[in-house]
Amino acid sequence: xxxxxxxxxxxxxxxxxxxxxxxxxxxxxLCRVDMLGEMREPxxxxxxxxxxxxxxxxxxxxxxxxxxAIAHWFAAxxxxxxxxxxxxxxxxxxxxxxxxxxxTGFTGAFTPLWAALEMAEPDPPMQAVLRRFGxxxxxxxxxxxxxxxxxxxxxxxxxxTLADGVLVGVARWLEFHEVASSDRWPxxxxxxxxxxxxxxxxxxxxxxxxxVLAGTGACRGHVPLxxxxxxxxx
Ligand SMILES: N[C@@H](CCC(=O)N[C@@H](CS)C(=O)NCC(=O)O)C(=O)O
Numbered sequence: 001x002x003x004x005x006x007x008x009x010x011x012x013x014x015x016x017x018x019x020x021x022x023x024x025x026x027x028x029x030l031c032r033v034d035m036l037g038e039m040r041e042p043x044x045x046x047x048x049x050x051x052x053x054x055x056x057x058x059x060x061x062x063x064x065x066x067x068x069a070i071a072h073w074f075a076a077x078x079x080x081x082x083x084x085x086x087x088x089x090x091x092x093x094x095x096x097x098x099x100x101x102x103x104t105g106f107t108g109a110f111t112p113l114w115a116a117l118e119m120a121e122p123d124p125p126m127q128a129v130l131r132r133f134g135x136x137x138x139x140x141x142x143x144x145x146x147x148x149x150x151x152x153x154x155x156x157x158x159x160x161t162l163a164d165g166v167l168v169g170v171a172r173w174l175e176f177h178e179v180a181s182s183d184r185w186p187x188x189x190x191x192x193x194x195x196x197x198x199x200x201x202x203x204x205x206x207x208x209x210x211x212v213l214a215g216t217g218a219c220r221g222h223v224p225l226x227x228x229x230x231x232x233x234x
Contacts, residue, residue, distance in 0.1 A: 017071070083165070
């Protein structure tokens with residue numbers, strides 16, 4: 001069977017993995033999850049007990065969670081090296097380093113902003129502190145990422161890889177939370193413009209907003225969440 005990527009909307013980091021699957025070019029399916037609704041329901045725990053997306057149903061029907069593990073699963077099957085590099089190469093090391101930075105400190109910096117936004121019982125003083133702390137963290141992590149970006153058109157080399165996929169799903173939260181203008185980080189801004197114009201990213205964004213756009217043809221359609229839970233949930 002084709003692997004099924006379980007992706008969250010709205011504004012999920014998993015959007016970047018959809019783009020990566022398009023770049024990879026091997027057959028896959030998608031499963032759409034409303035993160036504000038069905039992801040929080042008890043049944044979803046059978047896919048991910050931490051109630052998070054993304055998740056991947058692999059080609060043998062097992063469920064894999066965590067962005068880094070899913071990206072590694074893709075890389076291990078990327079025989080033509082569309083989105084990854086030969087293990088033990090300098091590019092592979094740099095790609096993993098960037099992905100680890102993006103998936104930990106960079107993504108985590110937005111946590112106070114999400115917490116302020118999603119607080120069930122409004123607490124304005126606490127929300128103001130979270131927003132201020134979050135903004136400072138996000139700006140600091142952007143400064144660090146800007147310094148890590150080299151002279152290549154994409155994060156590693158001349159074509160988009162898994163590192164760019166991990167970046168593109170999360171970077172847009174800068175505007176979502178109105179932290180700062182992306183032009184403050186010129187290298188990152190140029191990279192983001194390049195990625196936003198990429199057909200795979202445009203396809204992934206359209207899918208996330210529920211639209212239908214012609215992709216590479218690698219996507220063999222959606223599987224409804226109840227079916228994924230029933231067939232593959234633990
Ligand atoms: N460590 C996990 C974190 C995944 C994560 O935080 N996903 C977000 C969406 S981008 C989520 O599901 N958050 C829970 C929520 O929104 O309630 C990974 O890298 O896959």
